[in-house]
Amino acid sequence: MEKREDGAQAMQILMFGWEFPPTISGGLGTACFGMTKALADRGHRVTFVVPSLPGSDGPSHVALLAASDFSAGTEKAPSAGITVSPVDSPLRPYMAEADYGVFRKGSLLESPGHYGPNLLDEVQRYGEAAGLIARRVPFDVIHAHEWLSVPAALHARRESGRPFVFHVHALEFDRSGGNVNPGIFAIERQGLLEADRVIAVSHFTKGMIVERYGIDAEKVTVVHNAVSRGEAATAYGVVKAQGERIVLFMGRITHQKGPGFFVEAAAKVLSVLPGVTFVMAGSGDLMPKMVERVAELGMGSRFFFTGFLSGGEVERMYAASDLYVMPSVSEPFGIAPLEAMLYDVPVIISRQSGVVEVLHHALTVDFWDVDELAGKICAALTYDALTREMVERSREELNAMTWDRAAREIEEVYKKVTGLGPFDGTNRTNRTNEPIERT
Amino acid sequence: MPSVVLNLHAHLPLRLKKYSFFDIGHSQDYFDGQESRQVLERVAKDSYLPVNACLLKLIRRYRGRFRVSCSVSGMLLEQLEKGQDAVLESFRRLADTGCVEFPAGPWHHSLASLFSEEEFRGQIALHRRKIRALFGQVPRTFRNTELIYGNDVARIAESMGFRVILAGGEGRLPGCDAEALHRPARCRKLKVLFRHDRLSDDLALRPAGAAGQAPADDEFVRRLADGYHGDEIINLFMDYETFGGHGQNETGIPGFLETLPGVLLKRRNWRFSTPSGAAAEHEPAGEIDVPGPIFPAGSEKVGLTWPGNHLQVDAARTLYGLEDRVRATKSRKHIGVWRNLQASDHFRHMSTENLASGAGQVASNPFASPYDAYIHTMNILKDFSGRIAGKTGVRP
Numbered sequence: 001m002e003k004r005e006d007g008a009q010a011m012q013i014l015m016f017g018w019e020f021p022p023t024i025s026g027g028l029g030t031a032c033f034g035m036t037k038a039l040a041d042r043g044h045r046v047t048f049v050v051p052s053l054p055g056s057d058g059p060s061h062v063a064l065l066a067a068s069d070f071s072a073g074t075e076k077a078p079s080a081g082i083t084v085s086p087v088d089s090p091l092r093p094y095m096a097e098a099d100y101g102v103f104r105k106g107s108l109l110e111s112p113g114h115y116g117p118n119l120l121d122e123v124q125r126y127g128e129a130a131g132l133i134a135r136r137v138p139f140d141v142i143h144a145h146e147w148l149s150v151p152a153a154l155h156a157r158r159e160s161g162r163p164f165v166f167h168v169h170a171l172e173f174d175r176s177g178g179n180v181n182p183g184i185f186a187i188e189r190q191g192l193l194e195a196d197r198v199i200a201v202s203h204f205t206k207g208m209i210v211e212r213y214g215i216d217a218e219k220v221t222v223v224h225n226a227v228s229r230g231e232a233a234t235a236y237g238v239v240k241a242q243g244e245r246i247v248l249f250m251g252r253i254t255h256q257k258g259p260g261f262f263v264e265a266a267a268k269v270l271s272v273l274p275g276v277t278f279v280m281a282g283s284g285d286l287m288p289k290m291v292e293r294v295a296e297l298g299m300g301s302r303f304f305f306t307g308f309l310s311g312g313e314v315e316r317m318y319a320a321s322d323l324y325v326m327p328s329v330s331e332p333f334g335i336a337p338l339e340a341m342l343y344d345v346p347v348i349i350s351r352q353s354g355v356v357e358v359l360h361h362a363l364t365v366d367f368w369d370v371d372e373l374a375g376k377i378c379a380a381l382t383y384d385a386l387t388r389e390m391v392e393r394s395r396e397e398l399n400a401m402t403w404d405r406a407a408r409e410i411e412e413v414y415k416k417v418t419g420l421g422p423f424d425g426t427n428r429t430n431r432t433n434e435p436i437e438r439t
Numbered sequence: 440m441p442s443v444v445l446n447l448h449a450h451l452p453l454r455l456k457k458y459s460f461f462d463i464g465h466s467q468d469y470f471d472g473q474e475s476r477q478v479l480e481r482v483a484k485d486s487y488l489p490v491n492a493c494l495l496k497l498i499r500r501y502r503g504r505f506r507v508s509c510s511v512s513g514m515l516l517e518q519l520e521k522g523q524d525a526v527l528e529s530f531r532r533l534a535d536t537g538c539v540e541f542p543a544g545p546w547h548h549s550l551a552s553l554f555s556e557e558e559f560r561g562q563i564a565l566h567r568r569k570i571r572a573l574f575g576q577v578p579r580t581f582r583n584t585e586l587i588y589g590n591d592v593a594r595i596a597e598s599m600g601f602r603v604i605l606a607g608g609e610g611r612l613p614g615c616d617a618e619a620l621h622r623p624a625r626c627r628k629l630k631v632l633f634r635h636d637r638l639s640d641d642l643a644l645r646p647a648g649a650a651g652q653a654p655a656d657d658e659f660v661r662r663l664a665d666g667y668h669g670d671e672i673i674n675l676f677m678d679y680e681t682f683g684g685h686g687q688n689e690t691g692i693p694g695f696l697e698t699l700p701g702v703l704l705k706r707r708n709w710r711f712s713t714p715s716g717a718a719a720e721h722e723p724a725g726e727i728d729v730p731g732p733i734f735p736a737g738s739e740k741v742g743l744t745w746p747g748n749h750l751q752v753d754a755a756r757t758l759y760g761l762e763d764r765v766r767a768t769k770s771r772k773h774i775g776v777w778r779n780l781q782a783s784d785h786f787r788h789m790s791t792e793n794l795a796s797g798a799g800q801v802a803s804n805p806f807a808s809p810y811d812a813y814i815h816t817m818n819i820l821k822d823f824s825g826r827i828a829g830k831t832g833v834r835p
Contacts, residue, residue: 272461360794363810371459378460379814382821385753386813392749393791 010043011414014139014156016130016149017050028169030335031201031225032145038226038403039410047137049152051126120183127151134159141414143167147184150191163417166195171208174330175256189213196417199223199410201333202354208332221413224358226403227338245381246277248321248345250314250336251328253284258327258350258367263290265327267297268374273381274302281306281317318343323380323387327367328353337362341398346390348376358401361393441667442712442720443703444632446582446605447494449487449679450512450548451479452782454805458815463822469776474805479518482680483526490682490696491529497700498538505700506538506711510582510605513546513566514782516573527573534574540713542605543567543578549781552583552592553732553745554759562778563599579603580714584783586634586676587745589732593623593631602628603718605676607735609633612727618671619724620717630718631727634676636736638663642695643681660695660702664709672717750789750813757820761827768827776823780816788812 017032036046130152134142142164144153150166157164172184192198192213198220200206210217247266251257259280266278280290280303287305294303309317318324324340324347331353338355340347341362349356350367363380365373380387454471462468497505511519511530519527533539545551545562546569552559563581570578581596586607596604609617617633641659667673682696703709712720734744746752758780765777788804789812806812 268461361791361810363814364807371461375460375818376814379817382460383753383814383817385749386810386817389749389791389813390810393794 010045011141011411011418012137012139013039013044013046013414014134014137014142014162015046015048016142016144016152016156017048018146018148028145031169031333034226034228034403035406035410038407041404042407042411044411047133047139049130049133120187123148123187124151127153127155131155131159141165141418143410143414144191145169147172147188147191150187153191154194163196164194165197165199165413165417166191167199167201168192168205168209168332169201170332171205171212173208173212174205174332195219197221197413199413201225202357204352204354204357205332221409223406223409223413224354224401225333225335225338226401226406227335227342227398228403243275244277245275245322246279246320247323247325247377247381248279248281248317248340249325249327250281250309250317250340251326253280253282253287253290255286256329256331257282257284258329259284259286259290260293261327261367261370261373262325263293263297263303264370265325265374265377266294266303267299268370269377269381270299270302273378276302276377276381278303279306279317279321280304281309281314283308315343318345321345323348323377325373325377326350326353326355327365327373329367331355338398338401341391341394344391344395346380346387346394348373348380359394359397361390361397363390440708440710441669441671441673442710442717444508444672444674444712444714444717445506446508446510446542446674446676446714447490447679448510448582448676449515450510450784451475451482451515451518452548452784453514453518453779454478455785455812455815455819457806457811458818458822460814460818463818464825467822467826469819469823470779471805475518476522479515479523483523486679486682487526488529490679491526491533493682493696494533494539495529495536497697498533498536501700501704503536503538504704504710506540506713506716507533508540508542508580508713509533510542510544512544512548513562513569514548514779516569531574534576538713540580540715541570541574541576541578542580542582542714543570543601544582545584547778547781548584548783549778550584550587550745550755550783550786551759551781552587552589552595554755555762556591556595558759558762558778558781560595560599563595567599580605586735587732588631589729590624592732593626593629593729597623597626597629602630603714604629604631605634605674605714606631607634607636607676608729608733610636610736611733612729615727616724618667618673620672620721621725621727622723624726624728630721630723632672632674632714632717634735635674638673639675639677642675642699643677660699663699664703664706668708670721672712672721747786748789748791750791750809751786754789754813754816754820755786757817757824761820761824764824764827770827773823773827780819780823785812785816789816 015032015036018028032048036048039046126148127150130149134156139160139162142153142156142160142162144150144164145167146169153164153166156162172180172188192209192215198209198215200209200220200222202224203222206217206220206222209215209220247269249257249259249262253259262278262280269276269278278299291305294300306313306317318340321340321343322345324337324345326334326337326347326349328334328350329352331350334349334353334355337347337349337359341359346362347359348363348365349359351364352367356362356364363376365376367373452475454474456468456471458466458469494507498507509530516527519530530541534541543563543566545559546566547562549558549562551562567578570576579601580603581599581601582605583592586605588604588606588608593604604623609615615621615633617635621631621633623629623631700711704711732745747755758777761777765773768774788806789809791809794809804812806815
């Protein structure tokens with residue numbers, strides 16, 4: 001423990017994260033970056049452990065931070081309190097096993113949305129490797145994001161005896177649409193059962209954790225994600241034909257995100273407002289099906305697919321849009337609507353998402369109700385007062401939605417599991433910076 | 440001799456249908472009759488009937504010393520006539536005692552005073568005629584929608600022959616004594632009574648005790664009774680739904696409606712008056728000049744003040760912008776629809792205040808959100824505007 005400048009106690013946090021999936025989903029990376037930065041700004045020290053990308057040269061954390069950079073806005077460099085520990089060398093011995101590297105590469109990079117069983121092996125191995133990190137660095141608490149980090153966190157706890165906080169951003173139920181991978185489910189459940197405390201990104205997700213995984217509601221704390229406003233939000237002069245209006249879907253084109261409902265709604269909208277342009281940005285396994293359906297509906301001239309977009313393109317896409325639609329079937333949080341709002345784009349979000357808990361000035365629909373969705377898209381494009389009110393009120397709301405607020409709530413959780421709080425310097429314990437166990 | 444002027448206000452709008460953008464040009468079904476009937480049934484049972492029974496009991500018990508005024512909107516009277524005879528009858532019986540006054544207001548509980556004098560006058564005249572027909576009295580007291588007040592409202596009320604006007608917003612008028620009666624600027628006969636916000640709210644929001652006889656209520660009423668000795672007028676204006684609905688006790692009536700008159704009337708110097716009675720007995724304490732319209736205190740909290748948010752302003756502008764065209768149709772049906780769309784409730788449901796804390800979601804909002812309320816209203820107006828332009832079935 002250290003004293004912070006303001007006299008409060010600082011904690012050392014060992015955080016296990018995962019790199020961006022190489023698609024546009026990006027929510028997890030963005031969230032981890034915003035969170036760690038806010039924790040560091042509050043005086044805590046974060047050691048952020050990520051498995052390094054196979055085949056990439058040099059420190060992958062640079063790539064990670066650079067990647068979160070664009071999503072988080074203007075943050076150009078990691079804060080002083082964050083150390084990124086890529087776990088690559090410990091993994092090497094295992095990689096020597098036959099075919100493992102190939103499997104790993106395939107599973108992680110080529111089809112991240114569709115994890116195969118070889119990934120499970122890899123996660124276990126990564127976990128063991130991460131245990132070694134726990135011996136090297138001092139920490140007071142373990143904070144692990146997502147099921148992928150669970151074995152690592154459990155190893156670290158075994159090594160150190162420090163409490164383990166499991167942060168759930170999405171569940172296998174959200175991702176799979178009911179077609180649950182039992183291996184992943186088992187790891188998730190183990191994490192939820194063994195964690196000293198669980199953090200869920202929404203009450204929506206907390207409800208699932210309690211109902212589907214049988215976890216005591218008392219054990220789960222909800223900490224909503226935040227979003228940081230970047231300068232870039234206003235920097236894009238977008239060239240658009242006069243009167244052209246763009247309705248945007250941005251995200252993985254997978255079952256979870258409900259792209260089919262967007263396509264069907266588009267057809268309905270075009271039947272009454274023929275001049276509207278629809279854009280589906282992102283990639284995913286349902287993309288070919290969507291392209292086919294658009295062609296079948298004969299609206300190819302008004303409906304466009306951009307494929308996967310990267311940093312600057314994402315921002316430009318938001319800035320060019322008049323309306324953002326997220327018809328997700330099951331969305332634990334959904335940070336993208338907040339990002340759209342940073343560009344003053346009004347949003348329609350599905351009621352089956354966690355973000356509705358914090359976003360009050362948005363239109364909401366049940367994802368399956370294509371008529372309602374289409375009707376609201378028409379209304380948003382027709383009644384200017386509607387979007388004006390939503391955008392103005394959302395600006396106020398977004399200003400209050402800071403990572404600092406989330407970091408405070410996370411601090412409270414740390415306090416509970418470590419017994420170290422309150423962080424006011426009055427409750428010092430005999431813990432030291434020295435790692436306790438060395439073997 | 441302190442007087443209590445108790446005014447109870449009853450109004451229910453016709454609920455709007457969930458009217459989709461795709462209904463425009465296809466459906467003229469704007470109002471949800473079934474839903475409106477169900478709400479009316481519920482409120483009648485929880486509030487109108489028990490409160491009226493209680494009032495009748497008080498009038499009989501105190502042999503005329505208990506007096507009260509009941510503001511019942513025209514829109515509600517119309518709904519009562521179509522299927523709530525018992526409620527209508529209970530109002531009639533109150534009227535027959537001679538101790539109950541029925542003030543008039545805009546029939547449709549509209550914001551017409553802010554947008555169209557012609558329409559405002561028309562709706563008041565309608566309501567006045569109806570009260571005369573139903574209750575056999577010519578209203579001399581005027582109560583504007585939401586107690587909105589201003590010099591213009593007073594001028595119109597006086598020119599229409601009203602003698603008293605009930606108003607809100609005393610807290611916004613520095614130097615205005617709510618416990619006295621005032622003369623509106625440039626009026627000769629009209630007198631204005633301002634709602635006593637503190638006492639009205641205190642009473643309305645008091646948690647109801649068991650069996651209507653909570654000691655706390657008696658204590659509160661005793662303190663009230665001890666506090667006044669002169670010629671004060673205490674204007675207690677509240678909604679019928681204050682009694683029944685939320686916060687009710689087993690009898691459905693908060694203790695104070697049953698206990699307050701008893702405690703006060705036991706003291707010889709207190710009395711209950713109708714607005715007209717109070718106006719006849721008191722001279723104005725001074726003139727009150729209110730150039731622009733004012734809303735009662737707390738109206739921001741319930742989501743209606745003017746100018747409102749973008750949604751409210753746009754919807755109102757669209758609605759009242761149709762006035763000339765609606766009149767030009769000379770169609771009873773179109774004018775009726777247009778007027779039913781004017782109920783202030785529809786605008787209140789568009790309030791985006793305090794959404795995060797859930798406070799903006801007034802219990803009576805039939806829509807999931809203010810944005811939905813606005814969308815459905817605008818869809819209806821778009822269809823309606825197309826219809827009065829004679830383009831039935833064609834998208835405007």
